[in-house]
Amino acid sequence: MDSLLEILSVDTEAVTKTIKKKEILQKQGIVSKNAFYVKKGLLRSYSIDEKGKEHIFMFGSEGWIIADLESNVFNRPTELYIDCIEDGEIVSFSLEYFNSENLSIEKLRKNSKLLTRRIGSLQRRVIQLMSSSAKERYKIFLETYPHIPNRIPQKMIASYLGITPEALSKIRGEL
Numbered sequence: 001m002d003s004l005l006e007i008l009s010v011d012t013e014a015v016t017k018t019i020k021k022k023e024i025l026q027k028q029g030i031v032s033k034n035a036f037y038v039k040k041g042l043l044r045s046y047s048i049d050e051k052g053k054e055h056i057f058m059f060g061s062e063g064w065i066i067a068d069l070e071s072n073v074f075n076r077p078t079e080l081y082i083d084c085i086e087d088g089e090i091v092s093f094s095l096e097y098f099n100s101e102n103l104s105i106e107k108l109r110k111n112s113k114l115l116t117r118r119i120g121s122l123q124r125r126v127i128q129l130m131s132s133s134a135k136e137r138y139k140i141f142l143e144t145y146p147h148i149p150n151r152i153p154q155k156m157i158a159s160y161l162g163i164t165p166e167a168l169s170k171i172r173g174e175l
Contacts, residue, residue: 014093019084025092026068026082031075035067035095036060041088042151045080046159056160059085061148067095085152134163135171 026032043060060066071078072095128137158168
C-alpha cells in the first residue's frame with residue numbers, strides 16, 4: 001500500500017474506480033498517459049494480431065501496476081488493450097508520477113529501481129519466449145503469478161505462454 005499512498009500524495013488527479021469483469025480500460029491505438037494500480041481484482045494487457053488472435057502480455061493482480069509504457073513515455077498509440085478479468089477496484093493515475101518534481105531523491109531512486117526491475121522482468125520474458133520450453137515457461141508463470149492460475153481461464157494462460165490450450169493441458173497433466 002506504500003506505493004498507492006505515494007501515488008495518491010503526488011498525483012492529486014488519481015481516481016479510484018470500481019471495475020467490472022470484461023470492462024475495457026484501454027483500447028489499442030490511442031495515446032495513453034494512464035497507468036492502473038490494482039487495489040482489488042485482476043487485469044490483463046494484451047494485443048490482437050491481424051488474424052484476430054489474442055496475445056497476453058501480462059497480468060496485474062492486487063498491488064501491481066499495469067500500463068502501456070511505450071505509449072506513455074514516447075507518446076505513441078498504444079499496442080495494448082487492458083481489461084478486467086474480475087470485478088475489482090483500481091486507481092487510475094498518470095505515469096508522470098514517476099518523474100514528479102515533488103518526489104524526493106530517495107523516492108526517485110526507488111521509482112528508478114522499480115522501473116529497472118520491470119525492464120529486467122520483460123527482458124527475462126522475451127528470452128524465455130525465445131529459448132525456454134513450454135513446460136519451463138509454465139513453471140516460471142506459476143512462480144511469477146502464484147495467486148492467479150485458478151482465477152483465469154486456461155486459454156488465457158496458454159495465450160500468455162504462447163501455446164495452445166491443448167498443449168497447456170498436457171503440460172499440467174505431466175506436472
